[in-house]
Amino acid sequence: MNYFQGKSVWLTGASSGIGLAMAQQLAEAGAHLILTSRRADTLEQVRLSLQHPERHQVLALDLSQPETAVTHAQSELGDQVIDLLINNAGVSQRSRILDTDLSVYRQLMEIDYFGVVALTKFVLPRMIERHNGHIVTVSSVAGKVGTKLRSGYNGAKFGVIGFMDSLRAETAEHGIAVTSILPGFINTQVAHNSLTGDGSALGKPDPDNAGGISAEECARLSLKAIAAQKAEVVVGSGVSKLAPFLQRFAPGIVRRMVAKR
Ligand SMILES: NC(=O)c1ccc[n+]([C@@H]2O[C@H](COP(=O)([O-])OP(=O)(O)OC[C@H]3O[C@@H](n4cnc5c(N)ncnc54)[C@H](OP(=O)(O)O)[C@@H]3O)[C@@H](O)[C@H]2O)c1
Numbered sequence: 554m555n556y557f558q559g560k561s562v563w564l565t566g567a568s569s570g571i572g573l574a575m576a577q578q579l580a581e582a583g584a585h586l587i588l589t590s591r592r593a594d595t596l597e598q599v600r601l602s603l604q605h606p607e608r609h610q611v612l613a614l615d616l617s618q619p620e621t622a623v624t625h626a627q628s629e630l631g632d633q634v635i636d637l638l639i640n641n642a643g644v645s646q647r648s649r650i651l652d653t654d655l656s657v658y659r660q661l662m663e664i665d666y667f668g669v670v671a672l673t674k675f676v677l678p679r680m681i682e683r684h685n686g687h688i689v690t691v692s693s694v695a696g697k698v699g700t701k702l703r704s705g706y707n708g709a710k711f712g713v714i715g716f717m718d719s720l721r722a723e724t725a726e727h728g729i730a731v732t733s734i735l736p737g738f739i740n741t742q743v744a745h746n747s748l749t750g751d752g753s754a755l756g757k758p759d760p761d762n763a764g765g766i767s768a769e770e771c772a773r774l775s776l777k778a779i780a781a782q783k784a785e786v787v788v789g790s791g792v793s794k795l796a797p798f799l800q801r802f803a804p805g806i807v808r809r810m811v812a813k814r
Contacts, residue, residue, distance in 0.1 A: 647744065647755045658708070664709075
C-alpha cells in the first residue's frame with residue numbers, strides 16, 4: 554500500500570502551483586484531501602477536477618490572519634482526524650530593504666511563518682494523542698541562502714526551518730514525522746504573486762522561476778521525500794539545488810555570488 558492511501562491530508566496552497574500539483578498526485582495516490590487557500594471558488598474547481606471529488610473537502614482560509622484562520626478551521630473540522638498536514642501556502646517578495654514597508658515584512662511573516670506555526674499547533678495535540686501524524690512545511694532554498702530582494706521572505710523561510718527542527722526534536726518521542734521541503738526555482742506563479750515594497754503584487758514572471766523545474770516534478774519529488782519521512786530535502790535543479798550545499802561548505806563563494814546577482 555502506498556504511504557498516502559486512505560490518509561487524511563490537509564494541504565494549504567492547494568489552488569495553484571506546487572500545491573495544486575500535490576493535490577492532483579495525492580488524490581491519485583488515494584488520499585482524502587482538505588484543500589486550503591483563500592479562494593473558495595478556485596478550490597471547489599480543483600476539488601471537482603480531482604480523482605474521487607467526493608472524498609475531498611474545501612476549507613478556505615486566509616493565513617495572513619492565523620488566529621482567525623484557526624478559529625474557522627476549528628469550527629469546520631472539529632475533531633476530524635488529520636494524518637498529514639502539508640503547510641505549502643506561501644508568498645514571496647521582490648523588493649529592496651530600503652524600499653520595503655515594515656507592514657510587508659509583517660505580512661510575509663504572518664503567511665510564511667505564523668500561518669505554519671498556527672496550523673501546526675492546531676493539529677499537534679490530536680497527533681500526539683494518537684501517537685501518529687506527519688507535519689510537512691514547504692520552506693525554500695531561500696530558507697538557507699539569503700539573496701537580494703527577498704529579505705522578508707528569507708527571514709520567514711529561515712525561521713520556519715528552525716521551527717520545524719525544533720518541532721522534530723520535541724515530537725520524536727511521540728511518533729510524529731516532521732519534514733521540511735526546500736524547493737529551488739520552480740515554474741509557478743510565485744514571482745507574479747510576490748510582494749513589492751508597498752505590499753502590491755509584482756504582477757509579472759521572473760526568469761529564474763520560469764526557468765526552473767515544473768510544479769508537477771517538484772510535487773513528485775516532494776511527495777517521494779514525504780513518503781520516505783525524510784527530515785529535510787532540497788528539490789530543484791542547477792544552481793538553486795546546489796546553493797544550500799555550497800552555503801554549508803563554501804559560504805564565501807555563495808556570499809560573493811549573491812552580491813553580484
Ligand atoms: N515556485 C518557487 O520557485 C518556489 C521556490 C521555493 C519555495 N516555494 C514555496 O512553495 C510554496 C508554494 O508556492 P508556489 O510556487 O506554488 O506559488 P503560487 O503558485 O503563488 O501558490 C501559492 C499558494 O499559496 C496560497 N496563498 C497565498 N497567500 C495565502 C494566504 N494569505 N492564505 C492562504 N493561502 C495563501 C495561494 O492561494 P490563494 O491565492 O488562493 O490564497 C496559492 O495556492 C510557497 O510556500 C513558496 O514559498 C516556491
